[in-house]
Amino acid sequence: MKPIQVGLLGFGTVGSGVAKVLARNAEEIGRRAGRAIEVKRVAVRNIDKARAAAPLAVTEGLAFGNDMQAVVDDPDINIVCELIGGTTLAKDLVLRAIANGKHVVTANKALLAIHGNEIFAAAQQAGVMVMFEAAVAGGIPIIKALREGLTANRIEWLAGIINGTSNFILTEMRDKGAAFADVLAEAQKLGYAEADPTFDIEGHDAAHKLTILAAIAFGIPMQFDKAYLEGISKLTREDIAYAEELGYRIKLLGIAKRRANGIELRVHPTLIPAKRIIANVDGVMNAVVVQGDAVGQTLYSGRGAGSEPTASAVVADLVDVTRLLTADPEHRVPHLAFQPDRLADLPILPIAEVETCYYLRLQAHDQPGVMADVTRILADAGISIDAMMQKEPAEGEKIVDIVILTHVAIERSVDAAIARIEALETIAGRITKLRLENLDR
Amino acid sequence: MKPIQVGLLGFGTVGSGVAKVLARNAEEIGRRAGRAIEVKRVAVRNIDKARAAAPLAVTEGLAFGNDMQAVVDDPDINIVCELIGGTTLAKDLVLRAIANGKHVVTANKALLAIHGNEIFAAAQQAGVMVMFEAAVAGGIPIIKALREGLTANRIEWLAGIINGTSNFILTEMRDKGAAFADVLAEAQKLGYAEADPTFDIEGHDAAHKLTILAAIAFGIPMQFDKAYLEGISKLTREDIAYAEELGYRIKLLGIAKRRANGIELRVHPTLIPAKRIIANVDGVMNAVVVQGDAVGQTLYSGRGAGSEPTASAVVADLVDVTRLLTADPEHRVPHLAFQPDRLADLPILPIAEVETCYYLRLQAHDQPGVMADVTRILADAGISIDAMMQKEPAEGEKIVDIVILTHVAIERSVDAAIARIEALETIAGRITKLRLENLDR
Numbered sequence: 039m040k041p042i043q044v045g046l047l048g049f050g051t052v053g054s055g056v057a058k059v060l061a062r063n064a065e066e067i068g069r070r071a072g073r074a075i076e077v078k079r080v081a082v083r084n085i086d087k088a089r090a091a092a093p094l095a096v097t098e099g100l101a102f103g104n105d106m107q108a109v110v111d112d113p114d115i116n117i118v119c120e121l122i123g124g125t126t127l128a129k130d131l132v133l134r135a136i137a138n139g140k141h142v143v144t145a146n147k148a149l150l151a152i153h154g155n156e157i158f159a160a161a162q163q164a165g166v167m168v169m170f171e172a173a174v175a176g177g178i179p180i181i182k183a184l185r186e187g188l189t190a191n192r193i194e195w196l197a198g199i200i201n202g203t204s205n206f207i208l209t210e211m212r213d214k215g216a217a218f219a220d221v222l223a224e225a226q227k228l229g230y231a232e233a234d235p236t237f238d239i240e241g242h243d244a245a246h247k248l249t250i251l252a253a254i255a256f257g258i259p260m261q262f263d264k265a266y267l268e269g270i271s272k273l274t275r276e277d278i279a280y281a282e283e284l285g286y287r288i289k290l291l292g293i294a295k296r297r298a299n300g301i302e303l304r305v306h307p308t309l310i311p312a313k314r315i316i317a318n319v320d321g322v323m324n325a326v327v328v329q330g331d332a333v334g335q336t337l338y339s340g341r342g343a344g345s346e347p348t349a350s351a352v353v354a355d356l357v358d359v360t361r362l363l364t365a366d367p368e369h370r371v372p373h374l375a376f377q378p379d380r381l382a383d384l385p386i387l388p389i390a391e392v393e394t395c396y397y398l399r400l401q402a403h404d405q406p407g408v409m410a411d412v413t414r415i416l417a418d419a420g421i422s423i424d425a426m427m428q429k430e431p432a433e434g435e436k437i438v439d440i441v442i443l444t445h446v447a448i449e450r451s452v453d454a455a456i457a458r459i460e461a462l463e464t465i466a467g468r469i470t471k472l473r474l475e476n477l478d479r
Numbered sequence: 480m481k482p483i484q485v486g487l488l489g490f491g492t493v494g495s496g497v498a499k500v501l502a503r504n505a506e507e508i509g510r511r512a513g514r515a516i517e518v519k520r521v522a523v524r525n526i527d528k529a530r531a532a533a534p535l536a537v538t539e540g541l542a543f544g545n546d547m548q549a550v551v552d553d554p555d556i557n558i559v560c561e562l563i564g565g566t567t568l569a570k571d572l573v574l575r576a577i578a579n580g581k582h583v584v585t586a587n588k589a590l591l592a593i594h595g596n597e598i599f600a601a602a603q604q605a606g607v608m609v610m611f612e613a614a615v616a617g618g619i620p621i622i623k624a625l626r627e628g629l630t631a632n633r634i635e636w637l638a639g640i641i642n643g644t645s646n647f648i649l650t651e652m653r654d655k656g657a658a659f660a661d662v663l664a665e666a667q668k669l670g671y672a673e674a675d676p677t678f679d680i681e682g683h684d685a686a687h688k689l690t691i692l693a694a695i696a697f698g699i700p701m702q703f704d705k706a707y708l709e710g711i712s713k714l715t716r717e718d719i720a721y722a723e724e725l726g727y728r729i730k731l732l733g734i735a736k737r738r739a740n741g742i743e744l745r746v747h748p749t750l751i752p753a754k755r756i757i758a759n760v761d762g763v764m765n766a767v768v769v770q771g772d773a774v775g776q777t778l779y780s781g782r783g784a785g786s787e788p789t790a791s792a793v794v795a796d797l798v799d800v801t802r803l804l805t806a807d808p809e810h811r812v813p814h815l816a817f818q819p820d821r822l823a824d825l826p827i828l829p830i831a832e833v834e835t836c837y838y839l840r841l842q843a844h845d846q847p848g849v850m851a852d853v854t855r856i857l858a859d860a861g862i863s864i865d866a867m868m869q870k871e872p873a874e875g876e877k878i879v880d881i882v883i884l885t886h887v888a889i890e891r892s893v894d895a896a897i898a899r900i901e902a903l904e905t906i907a908g909r910i911t912k913l914r915l916e917n918l919d920r
Contacts, residue, residue: 055773059773062772063631063633063772066632066633066698067630067631069698070630070698071630154814158814158815158819162813165807165809166809168814177774177775177777178774179623179628179629179777182623182627182628183620183623183628184816185816186627186798186816187612187620187623187795188620189508189512189794189798189799189816190500190508190790190793190794190795190798191504191791192503192504192507197918254815254816254817256823257510257511257816257817257822257823258815258823258825259815259822264827265827266829266830266833274911276840276880277838277840277911277913280838280868280870281838281913283868284882286838286915293916296825297834299826299828299832300826300828300832301827301828302827302828302832302833303828304830304833306913306914307913308913308916309836309838309913309915309916310915311917311918314918315756315759315760315780316918318756318759319756327918329920331503331787332500332788332790332791333617333618333781333782333787334781334787334788335781335782335918336779336780336781337778337781338779339777339778340775340777340778341775341776346772346774347773347774347775350632350771350773350774352631353631353773354627354628354630354631357627357630357631358630362809366606367803367808367811368582368606368607370808371626372603372626373595373603373609374599374695374699374700375630375696375698376698378599378600378603381700382698382699383699384697384699384741384742385740385742386705386706386742386743386744387738387742387743387744389745391740391743392707392743392745397721397722397750399718427724427725429721439717439721441721443725443750470718472718472722472729472747473747473748473750474727474749474750474751475638475732475749475751476751476752477638477755477757477768477776
């Protein structure tokens with residue numbers, strides 16, 4: 039089957055990420071989509087700059103050009119990917135793509151929050167899809183969760199940390215007791231904040247995203263102009279510290295809430311109880327909590343910006359459209375996500391072959407030389423120690439608890455070492471072995 | 480258009496929840512699905528018991544019977560909902576429904592983990608869908624996230640708290656320093672653990688769910704028999720306390736990890752750093768972390784069991800199938816989740832009409848009567864105080880910070896009260912007003 043042909047408008051952070059992910063995961067994506075997805079053309083303002091945005095292996099196969107309209111008009115292109123941002127040229131191009139019968143994937147939250155009603159009406163008329171998972175919370179599939187995953191529910195409210203720049207600044211202010219201006223300067227140095235940060239820190243970006251979330255949660259038109267916006271630039275260290283003392287964290291939340299007589303739609307710094315999971319979503323991470331009448335609260339968190347996290351959402355939309363253009367509706371999503379004739383033949387490893395970290399608890403007679411014996415056995419087995427803790431024996435007891443945390447090791451080596459340690463005369467009884475995962479990458 | 484006709488097999492906790500949610504949210508669900516969804520028949524073993532499982536308003540319209548096969552064979556039924564559990568009768572009924580060309584929605588993790596390969600092959604052949612969002616992590620749309628939301632990624636690993644009973648027991652053991660047996664007895668009293676809790680506490684249930692997650696994450700057949708299982712019954716208070724001392728929490732995790740030579744598939748108690756979000760998912764809550772090569776880590780949390788949370792997932796699957804049977808593929812999911820001609824005309828409320836809690840910081844001259852004045856003004860405005868904190872003035876200063884947290888109030892009342900307080904002679908400068916959300920329901 040002929041690959042699905044994609045036209046990319048823009049090749050900046052997100053566009054180049056899309057090309058990279060499509061290239062690197064082509065095999066995996068094809069197995070899921072049932073068809074290859076190919077970038078046929080890329081339209082950019084500056085071709086040299088675009089070519090430099092991704093490795094040669096990614097860019098050398100791509101047809102770069104300057105003519106955006108030509109991409110939108112190309113009869114061979116199935117899906118137009120709008121990644122240039124802004125609300126004027128982007129709007130014209132998206133509407134023209136729709137008029138040409140092309141499906142559109144966009145990451146442009148401002149465009150949708152402001153012109154979404156017009157764009158969706160045009161798409162509905164033309165029988166094409168406008169997909170926008172990447173427009174809110176980057177790689178977190180929150181649009182899909184709301185549009186498809188929570189359809190049983192009457193949504194009561196949702197609240198989200200949907201601007202990474204602000205969340206980074208608030209996290210640093212709290213952790214370091216620093217002032218807003220100092221942290222902002224640091225964020226600018228790190229590339230987490232723009233030279234003109236207004237858009238992020240005054241809540242505009244969050245309000246664009248909140249407008250979209252509220253529309254699909256409550257089934258209302260986009261009404262960005264009615265959203266209430268208040269940013270974080272006036273927050274003081276004192277307020278953050280006092281909130282902390284009272285058991286709260288301050289986050290810039292986008293909140294949409296159903297009330298008897300209408301909808302609350304507001305972005306502002308908000309105190310939330312420190313024990314809530316969302317209060318602990320720190321740094322540039324995003325998270326959205328949704329309260330549904332049947333499901334209760336569900337929470338979605340992950341990276342809300344960045345090249346590949348955003349590309350992850352764009353490419354998921356490309357796969358969604360590809361599946362729809364490829365298979366009969368009932369075969370659209372394969373039962374196991376991958377096409378049934380393209381499942382992998384990977385063996386499940388026996389537990390002895392598992393590699394992880396370990397927690398070992400030993401009970402040892404409180405006498406010299408025990409530690410030396412134990413550490414020697416572990417070293418001989420190639421198991422390195424991350425931490426070790428010896429508890430004082432209880433009054434009158436002669437047996438002490440020793441706890442050892444190991445670095446990553448292979449389970450059969452650990453089991454062999456445990457057998458040797460248990461055989462020591464200074465060790466009493468069996469060793470407790472638990473596995474430990476850092477979950478850090 | 481004729482409503483989609485659903486046949487329910489089973490009317491226990493989940494089945495009655497499905498009927499309740501479909502009845503209560505019929506209007507909302509119809510606006511999303513583009514068509515009404517109707518329970519045509521319910522087959523149960525004990526009709527009287529089933530009728531008692533939901534309010535009269537829900538059950539009186541339903542056709543109850545004992546003949547499960549008759550439901551599966553009913554030519555008017557579009558979707559069969561298998562909610563009886565078990566792996567023998569359920570398997571026969573599901574395969575027969577598929578052979579009859581009916582779509583199937585099931586919450587049965589054991590059935591899919593053990594017989595999924597056969598069931599999916601039959602469904603593929605027959606051109607019907609078998610949907611199973613409710614089989615893993617209750618109302619959290621994790622199946623949809625993996626099958627559709629993260630399709631751009633090569634999944635590297637996933638790790639989940641996917642058994643609420645075990646998580647409740649571990650949370651209580653940690654919070655109360657209690658022994659396993661005591662907490663288990665308490666969980667049984669509360670209805671969080673079965674009389675025979677083996678299935679939950681020894682990891683079988685988690686392994687069924689993990690088998691399903693791994694299959695759709697890596698595109699491999701279901702291989703439940705190769706999963707490694709280790710439960711929580713041997714965990715001691717000491718291990719939980721030592722882990723805590725070293726900065727870790729112990730959770731029963733289901734872990735599926737891609738390695739160069741195969742897949743790790745294992746359920747066991749696991750130490751994880753206390754600062755990770757998933758380490759703070761407590762009680763009966765579930766959560767799954769997925770590591771993808773493009774998106775990085777995303778986390779999904781919510782209620783993993785219970786009547787309506789599970790029904791939320793079942794009904795979402797019903798909506799998915801209904802959308803597919805109703806509209807042209809490109810109109811399957813409406814842009815704003817609801818059908819474009821059925822958007823709601825709800826006004827966005829002005830900020831003055833918002834109701835929330837407030838944090839107020841006042842700077843006051845340190846003299847008698849200030850607090851009395853302030854609290855009187857708030858009381859007059861009908862604003863009740865949740866907490867109040869007065870900071871000592873700094874050395875040589877005469878101005879003190881007073882922080883007040885209010886209960887829920889309407890913003891315009893709060894603004895009016897603030898104006899009155901600011902007019903007091905004892906108050907210096909402007910009052911800082913921040914909003915506070917408890918996010919508790």
